[in-house]
Amino acid sequence: MSLRTPYLMFIGDAADQLAAKTAQGVVHWRPEWCLGQLRLEGCNADLGIPDMTLEDAAAAGVKTLVVGVANRGGVISESWSATLVRAMELGMDIASGLHTRLGDVHAISDAAEIHSRALYDLRHPTRSFPVASGVRRTGKRMLAVGTDCSLGKMFTALAVWKEMEGRGMNVDFRATGQTGIFIAGDGVSVDAVVADFISGSVETIAPDHDADHWDLIEGQGSLFHPSFAGVSLGLLHGAQADALIMCHEPGRDHMRGIPHQPLPSLEDCIALNESCARLTNPDAKVVGFAFNTSKMSDTEAEACLKETSDTFGMPAVDPVRTGVAAIVDVLEKM
Amino acid sequence: MSLRTPYLMFIGDAADQLAAKTAQGVVHWRPEWCLGQLRLEGCNADLGIPDMTLEDAAAAGVKTLVVGVANRGGVISESWSATLVRAMELGMDIASGLHTRLGDVHAISDAAEIHSRALYDLRHPTRSFPVASGVRRTGKRMLAVGTDCSLGKMFTALAVWKEMEGRGMNVDFRATGQTGIFIAGDGVSVDAVVADFISGSVETIAPDHDADHWDLIEGQGSLFHPSFAGVSLGLLHGAQADALIMCHEPGRDHMRGIPHQPLPSLEDCIALNESCARLTNPDAKVVGFAFNTSKMSDTEAEACLKETSDTFGMPAVDPVRTGVAAIVDVLEKM
Numbered sequence: 001m002s003l004r005t006p007y008l009m010f011i012g013d014a015a016d017q018l019a020a021k022t023a024q025g026v027v028h029w030r031p032e033w034c035l036g037q038l039r040l041e042g043c044n045a046d047l048g049i050p051d052m053t054l055e056d057a058a059a060a061g062v063k064t065l066v067v068g069v070a071n072r073g074g075v076i077s078e079s080w081s082a083t084l085v086r087a088m089e090l091g092m093d094i095a096s097g098l099h100t101r102l103g104d105v106h107a108i109s110d111a112a113e114i115h116s117r118a119l120y121d122l123r124h125p126t127r128s129f130p131v132a133s134g135v136r137r138t139g140k141r142m143l144a145v146g147t148d149c150s151l152g153k154m155f156t157a158l159a160v161w162k163e164m165e166g167r168g169m170n171v172d173f174r175a176t177g178q179t180g181i182f183i184a185g186d187g188v189s190v191d192a193v194v195a196d197f198i199s200g201s202v203e204t205i206a207p208d209h210d211a212d213h214w215d216l217i218e219g220q221g222s223l224f225h226p227s228f229a230g231v232s233l234g235l236l237h238g239a240q241a242d243a244l245i246m247c248h249e250p251g252r253d254h255m256r257g258i259p260h261q262p263l264p265s266l267e268d269c270i271a272l273n274e275s276c277a278r279l280t281n282p283d284a285k286v287v288g289f290a291f292n293t294s295k296m297s298d299t300e301a302e303a304c305l306k307e308t309s310d311t312f313g314m315p316a317v318d319p320v321r322t323g324v325a326a327i328v329d330v331l332e333k334m
Numbered sequence: 335m336s337l338r339t340p341y342l343m344f345i346g347d348a349a350d351q352l353a354a355k356t357a358q359g360v361v362h363w364r365p366e367w368c369l370g371q372l373r374l375e376g377c378n379a380d381l382g383i384p385d386m387t388l389e390d391a392a393a394a395g396v397k398t399l400v401v402g403v404a405n406r407g408g409v410i411s412e413s414w415s416a417t418l419v420r421a422m423e424l425g426m427d428i429a430s431g432l433h434t435r436l437g438d439v440h441a442i443s444d445a446a447e448i449h450s451r452a453l454y455d456l457r458h459p460t461r462s463f464p465v466a467s468g469v470r471r472t473g474k475r476m477l478a479v480g481t482d483c484s485l486g487k488m489f490t491a492l493a494v495w496k497e498m499e500g501r502g503m504n505v506d507f508r509a510t511g512q513t514g515i516f517i518a519g520d521g522v523s524v525d526a527v528v529a530d531f532i533s534g535s536v537e538t539i540a541p542d543h544d545a546d547h548w549d550l551i552e553g554q555g556s557l558f559h560p561s562f563a564g565v566s567l568g569l570l571h572g573a574q575a576d577a578l579i580m581c582h583e584p585g586r587d588h589m590r591g592i593p594h595q596p597l598p599s600l601e602d603c604i605a606l607n608e609s610c611a612r613l614t615n616p617d618a619k620v621v622g623f624a625f626n627t628s629k630m631s632d633t634e635a636e637a638c639l640k641e642t643s644d645t646f647g648m649p650a651v652d653p654v655r656t657g658v659a660a661i662v663d664v665l666e667k668m
Contacts, residue, residue, distance in 0.1 A: 193528070194528060
């Protein structure tokens with residue numbers, strides 16, 4: 001799987017800006033691929049890029065219509081379906097991050113067949129992956145890990161990617177979730193893979209590479225999350241990361257979705273991640289912290305990052321507030 | 335899903351006894367459910383139970399034909415398919431442990447529909463499971479864990495089940511793999527579940543129960559196996575086990591299928607399993623060892639078990655040689 005670019009960003013009748021979060025992430029990290037947005041009547045979101053009709057998009061060379069919206073009830077409505085069918089008539093593939101499969105809507109699967117277009121349901125991997133071999137791969141790898149879910153692991157990996165690209169380093173971002181896949185144009189929704197193949201899927205998307213090349217692998221979940229830790233451990237073993245960046249949101253008082261579960265301490269989280277990671281890469285170590293300090297004042301954030309950095313003797317950054325240069329300085333020397 | 339019993343054990347044209355390993359396990363642990371075996375021409379395996387025609391089996395009240403054989407090339411041959419169709423005509427459901435799905439063979443899926451029979455592909459869970467909640471459940475639970483794959487975790491859990499049943503305890507065996515599911519009549523192939531639902535599937539199959547009830551949960555893989563550790567960790571978190579039994583084969587010199595990977599020490603394996611298990615059950619602890627000493631002499635095995643027991647201050651048994659009474663003594667007091 002490799003999505004054809006550029007994209008037309010379809011956000012349908014998104015109820016609000018949050019419903020278009022996936023599309024917004026893609027526009028943020030891949031502005032050059034997002035030629036325009038297509039909104040239907042009643043759409044309350046705006047990606048801040050030109051509105052385009054399907055015909056405009058086709059004329060501009062768009063290759064894939066990206067369904068980058070969380071819809072109400074998880075169904076693909078009639079109005080959407082007509083738009084997607086027309087996009088295929090005009091030569092576009094369709095890629096979706098919805099739970100509902102595109103191919104389960106007859107009008108859409110029929111049109112894909114008639115016009116020989118590809119349908120990509122990023123939440124439903126169709127590739128089959130090998131069982132992981134655990135054999136060390138060439139090249140260098142970074143994995144974003146964390147104390148919990150949803151605290152900026154993808155953002156951190158992407159910020160490192162941009163910083164490394166800016167420095168002219170040899171680097172790729174490796175996506176393990178749907179938004180990341182739209183941004184990379186390839187990858188695997190690792191939490192949707194059959195359990196036996198978690199590590200194998202990660203070995204596949206971050207294969208052998210040049211000695212000076214960095215794969216920056218998007219993390220998922222946390223070894224301390226009671227619902228998803230299996231995904232995180234398989235990802236950690238498959239990644240064979242040399243460097244781990246520990247992502248965290250100070251002040252979060254329980255694991256996401258699990259009100260009774262406190263977050264682990266940074267010390268415990270570092271110790272368990274390093275110890276497990278060393279099963280497949282004995283050199284694995286945490287090299288810095290990426291905090292989400294969005295709920296703190298500037299002064300609070302600065303104090304928090306400094307204290308963390310002093311305590312652990314490693315850089316502590318907020319990718320949004322401070323950028324990730326301090327961490328990339330460390331990676332560049334590895 | 336609950337398989338209807340009793341069973342007719344179909345071993346087709348099994349090339350050798352090993353190819354009928356699954357069926358043999360079911361006969362061993364559920365002799366009362368296995369009324370007979372059905373072998374086709376060229377079968378080189380024998381389960382040691384009466385040969386039966388489909389008509390005999392139907393007359394004897396068989397409800398499910400169990401495909402308990404690893405076939406050549408993973409395909410369902412024409413000769414098998416005719417037998418399975420006829421079994422459905424005679425009123426039986428079909429349950430299979432093959433990689434190939436029964437429903438992918440048209441003759442079989444058509445017959446299932448015509449005769450309203452159920453097809454169970456145990457390697458392909460069709461139930462959907464919730465994301466794990468991590469909420470503590472009532473009742474007591476034991477999980478078999480291990481230093482590696484394929485060293486007797488299912489056998490150990492089943493031996494404990496038989497021992498507890500013999501003592502009149504309130505107990506269920508909870509299956510997490512295909513052979514176990516045939517034996518329990520229910521369960522989930524946890525390694526075939528979508529990664530996000532590993533822990534949730536285990537919470538589902540071992541739900542709230544009486545305070546004095548034991549769920550004996552079949553383990554899978556190892557936290558130290560580079561291919562499958564994600565499954566093992568999700569299983570560990572979902573199980574919320576009070577007691578862990580550490581399974582091990584002394585003398586094994588590398589992880590199964592991974593020639594470059596040594597086995598962990600028992601100390602490390604206990605430490606990591608207990609530390610991870612305590613995320614969802616702070617009281618979790620390893621209470622004994624179940625060793626597979628089949629490659630040792632009686633004297634060697636006895637010395638090895640005694641040394642392990644002395645070192646760790648816990649019972650060390652070989653479920654085959656010594657039985658598991660010493661471990662059940664500990665569980666009974668919990």
